Amino acid sequence: KAGVTQTPRYLIKTRGQQVTLSCSPISGHRSVSWYQQTPGQGLQFLFEYFSETQRNKGNFPGRFSGRQFSNSRSEMNVSTLELGDSALYLCASSLGGFGDEQFFGPGTRLTVL
Amino acid sequence: AQRVTQPEKLLSVFKGAPVELKCNYSYSGSPELFWYVQYSRQRLQLLLRHISRESIKGFTADLNKGETSFHLKKPFAQEEDSAMYYCALLSGSARQLTFGSGTQLTVLP
Numbered sequence: 001k002a003g004v005t006q007t008p009r010y011l012i013k014t015r016g017q018q019v020t021l022s023c024s025p026i027s028g029h030r031s032v033s034w035y036q037q038t039p040g041q042g043l044q045f046l047f048e049y050f051s052e053t054q055r056n057k058g059n060f061p062g063r064f065s066g067r068q069f070s071n072s073r074s075e076m077n078v079s080t081l082e083l084g085d086s087a088l089y090l091c092a093s094s095l096g097g098f099g100d101e102q103f104f105g106p107g108t109r110l111t112v113l
Numbered sequence: 114a115q116r117v118t119q120p121e122k123l124l125s126v127f128k129g130a131p132v133e134l135k136c137n138y139s140y141s142g143s144p145e146l147f148w149y150v151q152y153s154r155q156r157l158q159l160l161l162r163h164i165s166r167e168s169i170k171g172f173t174a175d176l177n178k179g180e181t182s183f184h185l186k187k188p189f190a191q192e193e194d195s196a197m198y199y200c201a202l203l204s205g206s207a208r209q210l211t212f213g214s215g216t217q218l219t220v221l222p
Binding site for chain 1: 159210
């Protein structure tokens with residue numbers, strides 16, 4: 001079966017702009033979670049969506065938001081970009097949530113100039 | 114708040130030697146713990162979880178609640194084990210997956 005896909009793979013933005021990242025989960029998976037990976041902070045949980053509802057949220061400011069569509073595809077939006085938002089953004093999908101195996105996408109590399 | 118600590122950023126062992134990657138956690142509730150692995154140029158993937166009590170690719174990990182540890186062990190390391198390993202904790206109430214900072218394992222020939 002096809003794995004988790006993320007688009008775009010690479011993105012360059014400038015400070016103050018906004019960005020939208022997309023994640024398509026494995027067919028049949030209803031849970032999508034998002035993570036930020038940086039050299040300094042490592043892997044940090046952003047939020048999780050299940051059946052179009054945000055079920056869990058990490059400790060990130062409100063500039064980070066997301067949504068999930070009826071086909072389980074998810075988008076993550078970051079508004080008013082800051083230099084510190086430069087990171088690899090990973091999404092993962094699973095059947096029902098964290099208790100199930102998480103399958104990760106390849107990530108979107110965001111660079112903020 | 115929950116926390117996962119992997120004290121070694123880098124770990125090198127020779128092929129055939131035993132390997133242990135350390136993971137300590139702090140969490141007041143009943144944790145669920147995982148090990149994830151990322152091989153070079155591959156995606157992050159689940160290696161094993163404590164509730165399964167299984168051995169994957171020769172690796173095992175035992176949850177020690179007294180020492181709040183979940184160390185990953187393999188008796189005889191192979192070169193293909195070289196990868197980045199992350200320990201992760203799933204907290205019951207907040208349902209967040211908290212990752213450690215990772216340990217880069219290199220198995221030398």
